[in-house]
Amino acid sequence: MKLRSFIAYILVIVAIVWSISSTSFATKPPPQPTNSAAESLRLLATKRDFLIGTAIKPQPLQDDPTYREVLAGEFNIIIPENHTKFWRLHPERDRYDFTQVDAIVQFAQEHDIKVMGHALAWFHALPRWVVEGNFSREELMEILHDHIQTVVGHYRGQIYAWDVVNEPVEANGSLRETIWYKTIGPEYIDLALRWTREADPETLLYINDYAEGLNAKSQSFYNLAKELRQRGAPLDAVGFQSHLGFLSTNNPEEVAENMKRYAELGLDVMITEMDIPINQFKGTPEQQLEAQAKMYRDFLKVCLDASNCNTLVMWGFTDRHSWMTGFTGSKDPLIFDNFYHPKPAYHAMWEELKGSE
Ligand code: XIL
Numbered sequence: 001m002k003l004r005s006f007i008a009y010i011l012v013i014v015a016i017v018w019s020i021s022s023t024s025f026a027t028k029p030p031p032q033p034t035n036s037a038a039e040s041l042r043l044l045a046t047k048r049d050f051l052i053g054t055a056i057k058p059q060p061l062q063d064d065p066t067y068r069e070v071l072a073g074e075f076n077i078i079i080p081e082n083h084t085k086f087w088r089l090h091p092e093r094d095r096y097d098f099t100q101v102d103a104i105v106q107f108a109q110e111h112d113i114k115v116m117g118h119a120l121a122w123f124h125a126l127p128r129w130v131v132e133g134n135f136s137r138e139e140l141m142e143i144l145h146d147h148i149q150t151v152v153g154h155y156r157g158q159i160y161a162w163d164v165v166n167e168p169v170e171a172n173g174s175l176r177e178t179i180w181y182k183t184i185g186p187e188y189i190d191l192a193l194r195w196t197r198e199a200d201p202e203t204l205l206y207i208n209d210y211a212e213g214l215n216a217k218s219q220s221f222y223n224l225a226k227e228l229r230q231r232g233a234p235l236d237a238v239g240f241q242s243h244l245g246f247l248s249t250n251n252p253e254e255v256a257e258n259m260k261r262y263a264e265l266g267l268d269v270m271i272t273e274m275d276i277p278i279n280q281f282k283g284t285p286e287q288q289l290e291a292q293a294k295m296y297r298d299f300l301k302v303c304l305d306a307s308n309c310n311t312l313v314m315w316g317f318t319d320r321h322s323w324m325t326g327f328t329g330s331k332d333p334l335i336f337d338n339f340y341h342p343k344p345a346y347h348a349m350w351e352e353l354k355g356s357e
Helices: 001-026 041-047 058-063 065-074 099-110 137-154 179-184 188-199 217-229 250-262 285-304 344-355
Strands: 052-058 077-080 112-122 161-166 203-211 237-239 268-274 311-314
Touching: 001 217, 041 052, 041 065, 052 065, 052 099, 052 112, 058 065, 058 077, 058 099, 058 112, 077 099, 077 311, 099 112, 112 137, 112 203, 137 179, 179 188, 179 268, 179 311, 188 203, 188 217, 203 217, 217 250, 237 250, 250 285, 285 311, 285 344
Parallel strands: 052 077, 052 311, 077 112, 112 161, 161 203, 203 237, 237 268, 268 311
Antiparallel strands: none
């Protein structure tokens, strides 16, 4: 009798454990790291002096060992996705908060990964104290100067490149009427570049936008870069955000053409925020993934083939942590799936890097 109830007790426990584990596996497979340790994207890129990167978020960096493992194994450059933006670093006029970014920079240094900073002067991600402060031209210049001096100075020597002005042009080709533009005037761009250079003479300076193809917006972004160079502003490169098929063109020939004219100006081009939502492609889920893979490959090739492009950064690496999740109609834009399995896009980039060794 005793033995029978003991066996029944054991059976109940086994049933409970089995049902819990099978439920959690059915809804949420455990994350699997990539199986490419031998020759990662990073390794192939580093061999040819190429920078392959991703935007990153501090939370999974802190909590998720698989996130850290894939990140450090696959990439040699990162951009904090949100935490170098104005409102994160400078929440009150007299208070800066470097805690999160310091941790990111430390992780990067421990793993020999370069860090890019984004974005010093932008119209989004501004704290209310800036937007609602009703500041005069002189006050706003002082605020931007102080912000750049303090932030860039804090990370002097540790940031590979700074996105100094983000999204300065409108779709119709005019300069965007941001608070900086309206209050300081168009020279806010020259000033921001100069102040950044003063605060860190070694870092690369770039302006960044979704102006990759050949249209009114990209023409005016190009004109802006050209004029800045002619005026002697310290501009080293331009960033092509490359949210392909979402904010940006998905035509690689146009982008290749556009890159060339920057080379003629002596400017580098960096791909800074690439992602490719699959819903822009027709067909079965498998066909969509293949089309996505082809587009990742084509754009990587455009950069590899250009004389002035040696950096390609994606706006995240796993669909588990993409800004597009939640955006209507835009999804699964990255090269690892929700469970850190490499997608066809990963393999396509791998082959392209390998092939061009
Ligand atoms: C996005 C982030 O990915 C989101 O997490 C955030 O909520 C909003 O900003 N262009 C840019 C980036 O320059 O800073 C934006 O990042 C995406 C579009």
